[in-house]
Amino acid sequence: MSARLDELLSPLASDAFDASAAEHLLTRVEFGATPERVAEACEAGLKPTVAGLLEGAAAPFDDSAQTDLIALGRLDLAQAWWLGRLAGEGGCSVLRERLTLIWHGLFATSQAKVQDLALMLRQNSTQRELALAPFPQLVRAMLVDPSMLVWLDGDQNRVGRPNENLARELFELFALGIGNYTERDVLEAARALSGWTVSGRAARCRERWFDGAPKTIFDETRNFDVDALVDATTSQPACARFVAGRLAREFVHPNPETDRVEALADLLRATEWDLGRCLSQLLRSEWFFAESNLRARIASPVEWSSRARRQLGGGPARLARAQAASRMGQDLFQPPSVKGWDGHRAWIGAATWIERERAALRWARDPSTPAAFADVERADLPAAVFARLLPERPRPEWAAALERDLDALSRDEALRTLVAATLCSPEYQLV
């Protein structure tokens, strides 16, 4: 590993891992945490906490509930099921689910065209299975994933009748980014991906529909098939950079510095795509905890919803939360396009903002919410609500005016007001 890399992703000093840092880590990795969980992480220290998060993510999982969901055939129930997992319900690893969501956003496939919940959930399960797998393995699985083949017309691409849809998005959106391939590479890659079909919900390559003639991709001429294409694509220097950029945007900052991304890309290459090791270094780095990266991201609807759930417990039913997330702009299994969700400021518009206010009011009015503050004296309510929902940051400017205004209200009304106001405050959206 180069000296430069060590410097750019050097670890945080162990005594710098305070409550504020622990809250940042748990918000980024697990969407949010209770004050008790933050204290626990702080006590344990940074290295064991990160190790614990990664061990959890690598542990076996059980998503067999998919069978029932497929039988029910309702997208909204499948969304609710996943949203529950994303909030860590049933003790599943939030980090594994978070990575699954990252891959869903990257290899964005939509039920709107696929029209087969069984295929969509199969893809979801594959992404969960390969959440921490080497990226080339994930790319290969996605290129022959039945829902992906339907989504990008890969199942129609045959020798002599090429359809370049999947090949183009592989280079542009899934693995390399614009500027790292030519139009000719797209046409030739389409031929390398020819022959695949989906029948009986299974994908297979039919020899007679595969274009077996030589193709020239990235200046190399041979009889590329899907495996050779994945190898050639993921060994492009741009590929590690592309994946590093994605991880940095998801975990660190919506607009990460180029040299840090390059360092993370070096690490991906040096570890032969050992995502667990890379995340371990990233999540313990000084960079990850830098002041300018704290509260630098606008929470997605799923993050917002999961954060409230993890901080308050209870809350509206899963289905109601999933429907709210869809209205806020994150319709799981139905991303707006093959580019996925743009994220950050694109989450916030007039209508989606009002939807966040509505969701905040539902959380505040939910009968379960007072339980989190059952032992709190009336006079201590504002401090308790802020400590739980907006910890480790300066009290927002509006807090004093709001507190004055609470005098005329009953304890229940005051609590509802505080929770609603905090959840839909501009400050709360920044994670």
Add this chain to the structure above:
Amino acid sequence: MLNRRNFIKGGLQVAAYAQLGPQLFSAPSARTAAADERILVVLQLTGGNDGIGTLLPTGQDAWYRARPTLSRVAEGAHELESGFALHPSLGGLSQAFGEGRAAAVHSVGYENPDRSHFRSMEIWHTGLVPAVTRGESPAKGGLGWLGRAAVQLAGRHRTEPTAVHIGSGPTPLSLRTPDAQAPSLSRVEDLRLEGLDDDERARLALLAQARSARPGSDLRFLRDTARQAADLSDRLDAAANRSSAADWPATDLGRRLQLTATLITGGLGASIYGLEHGSFDTHLDQGPTHANLLLDLDRCLSAFHAELAAAGMADRVLLYAFSEFGRRVAENGTAGTDHGAAGPVLLFGPRVRPGLHGTPPDLTRLQQGDLPSTTDFRAIHAALEHHWLGLPLRPDLPAPLATLLT
């Protein structure tokens, strides 16, 4: 006790706006829109509309040769002039051409076309062509062309908001400015916060007060958006309280264009509306999909005209439709078409010089299987900005296409 109305009247709201300066949303003003104020509706045909499957070059043998399957639409097409016809779905548009209310420009695009949906869209949205950006993403720091126009109009008219996005997705890049962005909604109900009393509303408004947030910061952006949403909600209810005079298709586009017409006739006062229709990404079995998309479009345009005409406002509204690229001239192996380059744009409304503009495409002269661009899209945007919206000429853009508007 705080009350939202008093709160606003108390001047805090206005003071907060004053800090924003002449941005997309200027201070609320009592002045109603003057009758001569013009409105531009920009309709994006998302996904790459097949230009030569819309405006058909029926007079060229090369078209039939390149499209053995898809050229069947020649049957039932609406003849326009000199070897071109409109797709059979476009009967209403054909009538608009006949009545002098519609125009199209052939082969619009830019040099070194990008065949990525997303990159090409960014180029159209910002006007930053590859020759300018040299491979960098135009979305990085680029202003949307309509956002820029909206900022200028806001400074002039002091109405608010100047631009609105009618759609369920995020506000498109074309409508973005560095600090604020055009509000986005697809239904009036989207902005109605039910079941709140005035005190509760006042408290929500309190959260959005901008005091210390740095201009350009995410916190400032969040506060601005929150405040705009609340203010627009009040104004929408007044503007949308108007019944419809036209027969609207029960489609997404129908509902959104109807809302656009309602807000225009109801006096919301915005100068720019952005909408999307699609997806036109017809890689596979294009025939029926494309015919349905165009039929929806055609019916919606007819209803839009009827609605505006009934309100006596048809002379104030110009609709411009574009797509990020046309599709490849030759059909692909799956009765569809892959990503191409130049394609036609459409103008619908008053003061267009009716008929076909620009250089008719010659299907025997292709670049990498695609139609080369013969009219720079920025010349059309410049014409819309200068000749329609009355904004000053921009030295960084090509000269406006002078013949487009009368």
